[in-house]
Amino acid sequence: MKTSTSSSLCAIIPVNCILNCSNQLAYPCSFSLKLSRGNRVLKVSQLKASFWESIRSGLIKNNSTQVIEPPSSTPQEDEEQEPLPEEFVLVEKTLPDGTIEQIIFSSGGDVDIYDLQSLCDKVGWPRRPLSKLAAALRNSYMVATLHSIKKSAAGEELDNEKKLIGMARATSDHAFNATIWDVLVDPSYQGQGLGKALIEKIIRALLQRDIGNITLFADSKVVEFYRNLGFEADPEGIKGMFWYPRF
Amino acid sequence: MAVVGSVNGGSLHSKFQTLPPAKIFNSQKRSTLHRRPPSPPIFISTNLSDVNPIHLQDLYSSCNHSCHRFPNISPDGRVEPVDVDKLRIALSHSSVVVSVFARPETVTSLPENLNTGGDWYRRMIPLTPFSGKLVGFGRAVSDNGLTASIYDVMVIPSLQGRGIGRMILQRIIRLLTNKGIYDIAALCSDQEMGFFKACGFGDDILGSTTMMYTRSGNHIMVKSAGRKVLMVPPLRKP
Numbered sequence: 001m002k003t004s005t006s007s008s009l010c011a012i013i014p015v016n017c018i019l020n021c022s023n024q025l026a027y028p029c030s031f032s033l034k035l036s037r038g039n040r041v042l043k044v045s046q047l048k049a050s051f052w053e054s055i056r057s058g059l060i061k062n063n064s065t066q067v068i069e070p071p072s073s074t075p076q077e078d079e080e081q082e083p084l085p086e087e088f089v090l091v092e093k094t095l096p097d098g099t100i101e102q103i104i105f106s107s108g109g110d111v112d113i114y115d116l117q118s119l120c121d122k123v124g125w126p127r128r129p130l131s132k133l134a135a136a137l138r139n140s141y142m143v144a145t146l147h148s149i150k151k152s153a154a155g156e157e158l159d160n161e162k163k164l165i166g167m168a169r170a171t172s173d174h175a176f177n178a179t180i181w182d183v184l185v186d187p188s189y190q191g192q193g194l195g196k197a198l199i200e201k202i203i204r205a206l207l208q209r210d211i212g213n214i215t216l217f218a219d220s221k222v223v224e225f226y227r228n229l230g231f232e233a234d235p236e237g238i239k240g241m242f243w244y245p246r247f
Numbered sequence: 248m249a250v251v252g253s254v255n256g257g258s259l260h261s262k263f264q265t266l267p268p269a270k271i272f273n274s275q276k277r278s279t280l281h282r283r284p285p286s287p288p289i290f291i292s293t294n295l296s297d298v299n300p301i302h303l304q305d306l307y308s309s310c311n312h313s314c315h316r317f318p319n320i321s322p323d324g325r326v327e328p329v330d331v332d333k334l335r336i337a338l339s340h341s342s343v344v345v346s347v348f349a350r351p352e353t354v355t356s357l358p359e360n361l362n363t364g365g366d367w368y369r370r371m372i373p374l375t376p377f378s379g380k381l382v383g384f385g386r387a388v389s390d391n392g393l394t395a396s397i398y399d400v401m402v403i404p405s406l407q408g409r410g411i412g413r414m415i416l417q418r419i420i421r422l423l424t425n426k427g428i429y430d431i432a433a434l435c436s437d438q439e440m441g442f443f444k445a446c447g448f449g450d451d452i453l454g455s456t457t458m459m460y461t462r463s464g465n466h467i468m469v470k471s472a473g474r475k476v477l478m479v480p481p482l483r484k485p
Binding site: 005036067133134135136137138139140172173174176177179182184200201202203204207209210211212213214216217218220226228231235236237238239240241242243244 | 337
């Protein structure tokens with residue numbers, strides 16, 4: 001049900017999708033990583049979107065420039081660093097009326113856009129276009145979410161009791177740099193260490209892939225929160241600057 | 248005159264540009280500002296396949312630029328060379344990649360020697376990413392929806408100060424704004440801040456603070472990033 005929601009969003013805004021598709025063909029990004037490994041010629045024509053590019057690449061004798069492809073072997077996992085499971089129960093507690101509430105952490109990125117929009121409203125963030133939000137989530141390196149599931153005392157899941165209570169996402173170039181954006185936790189669930197858990201999991205996932213430059217842009221009210229998590233403000237004079245459109 | 252191609256989401260075309268002398272470029276606004284020498288004829292490409300990772304690694308070394316924010320610096324001030332495989336991965340996941348090529352002779356010879364008659368045949372060869380030498384680079388990573396971050400903008404030292412870096416940055420910005428992304432960030436050190444400010448970057452409008460993860464530790468699980476040894480947060484319940 002959730003996937004059909006996001007695909008109908010794509011149909012509403014075709015222009016954005018076209019732009020996204022053409023860019024994904026020109027730059028081999030995660031979209032093309034999932035293609036199976038054919039022989040080299042086939043791979044080149046899949047990566048290049050234009051006819052003349054494929055002609056030119058065929059004429060090149062020295063093919064060293066064509067090797068913009070991901071490494072064929074996955075990095076070995078050390079025994080001491082367990083790979084992060086995609087979904088697990090973070091906290092479980094029993095409420096006074098006997099129902100059990102579980103808070104599930106998930107890094108699968110399965111987020112309902114409308115749930116996210118209402119969560120953003122709850123924390124007081126300005127509204128952003130839904131299509132852009134959907135595109136941003138699709139193309140983020142990692143989207144970590146917290147859902148709350150309520151179960152009856154017998155252990156069966158109650159209907160309509162799974163709700164989104166927290167999210168954080170990170171964009172990255174998969175090698176050196178990552179930036180964490182949009183960290184939010186439902187106000188009624190704040191103060192329990194959930195935000196801290198979200199961030200720590202993301203940092204852990206990033207460091208396990210050797211992505212060492214982890215950055216974020218913190219609102220003045222939450223600078224202290226991130227400092228406690230190991231972030232330093234303007235380290236060694238490094239500042240973040242933003243583009244100002246000049247009209 | 249500069250040849251400006253059609254405005255597009257057009258990352259597939261490479262454009263051939265010759266820059267007019269600096270004073271015409273700036274005539275409308277700041278003609279009182281310092282005159283920079285004109286840029287040599289260059290070829291700007293936004294095509295990822297025009298970038299040869301080995302040449303790019305050499306460019307990183309010539310500019311003494313590191314991919315790590317806190318690089319290990321050897322006693323003579325050089326940073327460690329960038330890992331080519333990681334560079335390839337980074338390039339394939341960057342939304343925008345801009346590379347600038349110039350003729351090899353403009354890089355090595357002095358300006359006075361360029362117009363001597365004997366080299367006319369060399370100037371007949373069209374400048375392409377294959378005949379030219381990689382002299383400038385810039386890339387941006389985005390989520391193709393809301394935000395983007397610019398990294399690794401560099402020009403070889405002998406051609407700095409001539410407007411090439413600014414061109415790279417403006418091309419990256421144009422490609423991003425064509426996709427509808429207006430939230431563009433760039434991390435910069437003290438030396439780079441002047442460059443970014445001059446190209447229209449400033450402090451965040453909302454007053455946010457830039458923070459980076461720098462927690463080091465004696466914990467069992469650490470990862471090194473340049474000269475920082477970062478602590479990997481342990482798995483635990485809140």
